[in-house]
Structures are given as structure tokens and as C-alpha cells.
Amino acid sequence: MTDNRFLRSLPRHLFIIAILAINLLPLVIAFSSSFRSIRNMTNPLNLFSEFTLESYKAAFTRMQFPAALMNSLMMTVVAVVAVVLITAMASYPIARIDSKFSKFLYIFFLSGLVIPSQMIIIPIVKTMQGLDITSAQLRPIIMFITCSIPFSSFLYTGFIKNSVPVEVEESAVIDGAGLLRRFWQIVFPLLIPVTTAVVITQGVWIWNDFFYPMVFISKQDEFPLPLAMLGFLGDQTNPTAWNVLFAASILTSLPLLVIFGFLQKFFIAGLTVGAVKG
């Protein structure tokens, strides 16, 4: 019996492995190149032809990795937490109230998705300056939050509307609970799956974004990881030290991988929470 099932699922496994291998192959190139010495630029397709930690060491020190890591962590966590809080809150009325105004808000937020940030960076900087926001790190954080609002509100609104019926709150209404309590104590905890989705999707792009930090932060001590990495890119005078850049990329992505692996459980747990009770 088991033989049969194994054999039947084998081609599926192989097929998936094939696709995932293609998916990963380009990254394997980066991985193997990161173990080469800094100036070794011969064909990167000779995988694993050399093994040294020289590039990693160079990346680590030149980027001031620990400091940059702390900056990335701080900025990403603050931004993501803020996004979750204010967007969940904002989506609540939009999902619950059925009026022209709420429809307008929905589209209003969503339409922000269609403008790429490069187009409006100059007006954004002028606005920031006009508001005299002094902390250099706060500015990209504000932009991270702002740019996450469209997609996150989209997710939250859809979820609350479809998966959190009003009846759930009714018991609280009977108890005389105020709006805030209704939201935070009853609705919000039910939003775990979509919160996880928001954290994963927004967290990744915020962590990897170099554009906003580049525009707003000039002190090297305050650089988050991607900005610290940017220094390794080449131009016409100095060749890009690709091996160091790859090592830097891998170092930058490692925390994300760890967190993603960890959050996966929440994701699945969130999906199955109802199942157990239901």
C-alpha cells in the first residue's frame, strides 16, 4: 500500500523539486560567489570554485553590519507595528459602515497603490521639510507606513467584511462596551491571519527598501542594511565588488528568512484557529 502511494506522489515531488530548483538556481550563483575572494571576477557560473570567508568579512565590516542590522530592525518593527495598528483601525469603519463615504475611503486608500514613489519624491521631500521633521530616521519610517496603507487597508477591509461577522461583536454591544473596546478586544484578535499576511508582505519590502532611507538618511551610523549595502555598487571608476555585494545580500536576507520561517507557523495557526473551534 505505502509503496503505491509513494510511487504516485514521487513524480509530483520531482516536478515540484524541478520547478523550485529553477527558482533557486540564480540565487545559488549568488550564494557560491559570496564565498569567493573579493577580486575574483572570473565566470560566476563556475559554482563553488573557491571557498573563503573574505567577502563576508569585508561585507560585515564595511557595512558596519551590527549597527545597520539594529537600524533595520528598529525601522522595520516600528513601521510594521504602526501599519498594523492604524490600518486595522482605519479598515474597521470602512468594512462595517455601508455608505458612500466608506466606499470613497476604500477607493481613496487603494488608489495610492498606483503611483510609484520615484515620481513624487521631490514633492515628498519638500513636504517633510516644510513640516520640519528633524529625525532623519523618522522620515523614511513615515514613508514606509504611508506606502503600506493602500495594500494593508485593502487586506484588512476585505477580511473584516467577509470573515468577521457583526454578530461577533454583538455580545460586547450587549455588555455596553465602547467602540474602542469592541475593536481591540474582540475584532482585532480575530485578525491574526490577515495581520500575519500584512506583516510578511509589508515587512519584506520595508526591510529591503533602500530608496527612502537613501533620500533621507545621510549619517552612516543611521543606515539600515540595504542602504549600507548600496555602497558596494560600482560605477565607471570602481568595479562593483559583486562577491562582497552577494555576501552582503545574503547577510541582509538571513534575518528575514529566520523571521519568515518563524511566522509561517502563525500563518498556518491563524488559518486553523477557527477549524478547531468550528
Add this chain to the structure above:
Amino acid sequence: MKKTLYWFALPALLLYSVFWIYPILTLFGYSVTDYNGLVKQYNFVGLDNFRQIFDDGIAASSITTTLIYMFVFALCTNLISLGLAFLLNMKIRATGIYRTIAYIPALFSPIVVGYIWSYVFMPGSGLIATVISWFGMDGNSFNVLGNYNYALYGVISVDVWKHIGTTTVIFLAGLQTIPKELLEAGEIDGANAWQKTRYIRLPLLATSITINLTLSVINGLKAFEYPFIMTNGGPGRSTSTLVVDIFRTAFTEMQYGKAAALAVVSFVIIIVLTALLVFRLNKKEVSA
């Protein structure tokens, strides 16, 4: 529901209006000036910028390129991810691992991804060229990024590759919440695998499909990083999407006003297309 509920939206609304909407309006304001990005004084020029972008063909070429990009990108990403999601959904033990692996490309910065892929596409000693030569064909004549007709597709494939992870994850989530009872009911009615998929799974996936399709359309229309990093809009202008052209006009040619006009045009196009798509999809969702 009390109207005071609207206060909940205040923080988001405030942030969003000040730091996103207001700059956009300012941008529209620039589109009728001759601002070059540097000067402190500039003049009102009416619709000159708009006339010019249509006159010299830049609007036409970038719109066409962008539409092709969006179409191919959205199609490929969704088809491949849907297939992959179905595969991964078939109760295989290692799904969690596979899912993590599928997500990894999404974690890397476009700069690194762009560079690696330019080695994949490089003629002669590049990855694909080498594989081709194993099969006896000439690796040197393999030219994607340098070829007018194929460069765009080469760039799109990189974007697709990067997005498969996130799209598949969303589809998987949708698939995994389809209740077993419905599928079992279908089996009792004598449906085979294909019919189960067509009549049960797909309709229930409607929302996931809407999200993914909408997202990929919007991302396709906004495409910038890969054409910019891998081919800088070239060869010639064959991979110059709208945002690439806007960027070049604003920062290389120092014609910020003209770039703003192009931005207004692209904004209109993106909004219209997205709205159309969302309405159609919503109708389908309701019926499903």
C-alpha cells in the same frame, strides 16, 4: 453603526493625505510648468508638456511597452503560481518547506537579482547559453537582453520569477481554506479531479484570484526596477516602460515638468485599467 466609528480612520487618513496625496497633487501641478527639477523659479506653460509627450512619441512608445509588460507579466505570474499552488496543495508533507523556498526570491533586493539574471542571459558563457551549448547549439547566438524583440520578455521573466513566491503563497492560502466537505460532496456526485477543480476550487478561489490579478496588473503597469537595472530601458527604448521614461525625463534630461505630464497620463491609464479590471472581477466573484 455609529458615525463616530469614522474617527478610527483618522491616523491613517492624516498620514496618507499629507505624505502621499498632497505630493501627488503637487506633481500634477508641476505638469503644467517648465520646472526642470533644479531652478527655483519656473513658469506656467499650459498644456505644452502634454502636447510634447504625444508629439515626440514618448507617450506612445512607453504606453505600448508598459501594456505589453503588464499583460505578459500578469498572465505568466498568475498561471505559473496557480499551477504551483495546486501542486503544493496536494497533501505533500514538505509543503511548508517548499513554500519557504518558493518565497526566497522575494527576499532579495532587485539590484542583486538584476545582476544575477544578467549572467543568466549573457550570450556565450551565460547560464542559459551554456546549457544550450550542451545540446549542441551555438551559445554565442543566444541573445535576449541585447535583442530588440526579446529584451522585454527577458526582463519580464525576471519580474515573474521574483513574484512567483508571493503570488503562490496567496493562492495556497486560498486553496487550503476550501472546505473538504464541499470537495467530498463533489466526489459523491461523481466529479473527477478536473471537474472538482473547475467547479469547486476555482470559484472559491475567486477572491485570491482577484487580489493576485489586481496586484500583478498594477505592478506590471508600474514596472521600473528590472527594466532600469538590467537594460536601462534599452536596447534603444525597447524596455522603457512608463516609469522608466518618467524617471529618465525627470532626472537625466532634467525636464521635471514634462516628466510630471507623463506621470499624469500614466496615472490616468493605470487607474482606468485597474478600475475596469476590479469591477469585472468583482462581478465574477459575486456570481461565483
Add this chain to the structure above:
Amino acid sequence: MKNRLWPALNLESITECTGGITVKRSRWLRLLTLVTIMTVFLAACGGGGNSNNQGSNSSGNANTNTNSGATGDAGKDKVTLTMIVSGNRAADGEDFELDILPRMVNEKFPHITLEVQKLPDDQYETNIMTKLAAGEAPDIFRIWPRMASMGVIATAKAGYLADLTDLPFQQYISQGAREDMSYDGKIYGITKGIDMLGVYYNKSLFEQVGINELPRDWEAFLAASQKLKDAGITPIVMGDKDSWWIQFGMYQIVANTLYAEDKDFDLKLQNGEAEFTDPRWVEAIAKYYDLYQKGYMASNTLALSGSQAIQMFIDGQAAMVITGTWDLPPLMNEGAAQFERGFFPLPGNDPGEPVWQAVATAAGWGVSADSKHLDVVKEVLNYWFDPSSDLFAKWVEYNPSISAFEGVPLTNEIFKDAYEQYLATGNSIYFANQMWPSGVADEMQAKFGEMIGGRNVTAEDVAAAMQKKFNELWK
């Protein structure tokens, strides 16, 4: 029958109430909110506080030594100068702008701290334009000569640059270099040095096919390339995917076909007295295209990036690569093949006529007109560019460009012949794009790219496109 579906990501489903959410969750939530608010406050107020205490670190960050030297100049206030430049950080060893400059400035002037940020070219442009527009210019920033993008002329015209004409060291800089960094008679920038365009070649491969004398005219160059081709060696490799590479061959050829006769062509162009469709320009474009047509160029150069092309050259897969003095560092890396490199100007001239070279002022530095520490900046510049100072010596040592300061000897042997020829004959012209509004060169690259890509574009079409763009941008 009740449908029991799981609450899930965006599915129409009916949830069975899971009202038993525990108290634990909401407490956790409150804690999280508290932590967030605290962190936001810390970030907002303490933004300065965090960073100052990072202490010493191995890459020689500027902030480290401020305390130790402070006692020396007790009377002066501490000043922090900001500097943003384009380029990339050297992968190993010290980077002049990022490490050495701040350190030595701080040693000489303990009350001055110089913070330097280096960004890749594309990002630099966006960044600096944004900062200038917002009125937040750094004290010192990268400036290009004449009309290149972020060039002196546009930037000074807009009022963003400080006048540097009276600084004492200007007298030591060659006149051409000074003029290239001026606008309206005043000097607004200091150049890194002089860059030359030319052809790097593989001496072993040349010997192998019997090219004993370097070509000094176009016919000879074609003949040499033919010899290489006949021997099965790829004569030239170019990284045309980085479309600005197209300029490298083009400008050298046009220096010979047009500027040799008419040095003031671009002034005429600006006055409307001349156009790109001039037959001598078309001739230059056609000649450059000839190299592609005759098969002297590696196949599919449009798919190769500049660094890939350079890699092919140093791996011995092509005998020549056309680029400039700035690309020396990667070209001297060891590749799969061992050989000696040489350098000669691309001879676009007819036999019997002298070779004209394309030599131009390189990018350099400008000072913000709105700088709050203009005098301090000038002090630093006077120290840096004083030919007798130690900082100057260090700068020359690390500078890949040829110095524009008179009397400074050439550091790189490979350029000796070309440089001496330049000094002796004076037959040279700047890189053509320095006199065009930014965007024209881009158009040339795009159109020529179409030509190489087999899109039925003629040399006249390229010239016409350039003229059209010029008319649009020249105001």
C-alpha cells in the same frame, strides 16, 4: 446545514464565532502598543542620540576622533560638514573620499568633522536633485563639467553653487580644467582631473597576429582589426548594454572627422548655425557603425554590460576594448589570461592627418551656495588642494584620473604615450556631450543602439534624432 468554514485570507466564508479569545491576547496587545509608542518617541527625539555613541569601528568612520583632538583648538566651535559624492566604496583598502579625507581633515582641523556619503551614479542624481529642491543641499557635492547632467552650468545657473574663483589654489589648475568648471566667467567647481578616451589592447594578441605598429589612422585600424579577425580572435568587445559605452568610440571618431576642422562646432550648434546632420557627424556615426558591420565587434555587445565586456577582455577573449582612463582599475585585474595591457587613442582620422584625441575634464566637487559654513568649507578646500600639503599628496596617490594641476607627474605608465601626445600636440577636444543639454547623448545612444540592433536605422537617422532632441532641450 451549517457551512463551517475557516476564517481565512479573503474568502467569502461564514465564521463560526471564536469568542473565547483570551485575556492574554489583549494584554499582549497593550504591551505591544506601549512598546511601539516608546520606540517611536525614541526614534523621533533620540535620533541624534543613538548614532553619536556608535564608537570606533574598523572602517575609519569620521566621527571617531573628534574627542581626542578637541583640546587643541579650544576657541573654535565644532563644525560638521556634509559631503555627498557619486561612485562606490573601494572594496578593500581605504577609500579616499570616505576614509582618508575625513580623517586627515579632522587631524589638521580638530574642530571640523567631515561626513561623507557615496552613492552609485543613478541614485546620486535622484538624491542630490531632491535635496537641492528641498533646500537641504550638503556642503560639498559632486558636480560634472559644463552641461552634463548635474553639470556646473545648470546647477550654477539655478543658484545652487558657491563662487570659488578667488581660492588661492585655482592658479595651479590648467586653464581648460578651470573653464570646464565655470559658468559666466566664475569658477564653481574643482575637477578630479583629466580623463582620456582610448583603446586598451592586449599586447600579446597583437604580437601574435603580427601587428607591430600601433595604428595611427582609420585605415590602419581597420587593417589591424581585420588581421585579428582572420586569426580567429575577436578584435573588439564593448559593453553596449550599458548604453553610455556607445559614446566611448563615437566621440573619439568625431573628434577626428569634425572637431579637428571645427573646434567651435558646438557653439555654432547652440547658435543655430550648425546641426548634427552635418555630413562630418554622419561620417563619424557611419564609421563607428562600420566596425559592427565588418564583424570586428564581438557578437551581441548589446547584451553585455560594461563590466562583462571588461571581464572578457582581461580573460583574453577579445583583443581590444574601447573605454577611458577611469576604467583602469578593473582592467588591471587578473583574468583568465596573462598579458600586458597597452593604450592608444582611437584613430578616426584619414591617413596623413594628425590623430585627434578625446580628452576631457572629469567630474569633481562643488560647494553649496546655501552652505552655513562657507568659510570653513573654503578652509578645508584650501588645505586639500594646496599642492604642498600632505592631503594633496594623498589625493594624487589615490586619484585614478590624470591630475589637472600643473606639474603633477603622471602616475600610470600605461597612459604615458597618449598623454604626452596630448600635451605635445594639443589636438584634442572635450567629450562632445559636455556641451549638449543633458539628454541628447542619451538619445544618440538609444538610436545608435537601434542601428546595431538591426532596426533599419541609418546614420542620418541617428543624427536627425540627436538634432530633434537638442532642439527640444536647448532653451
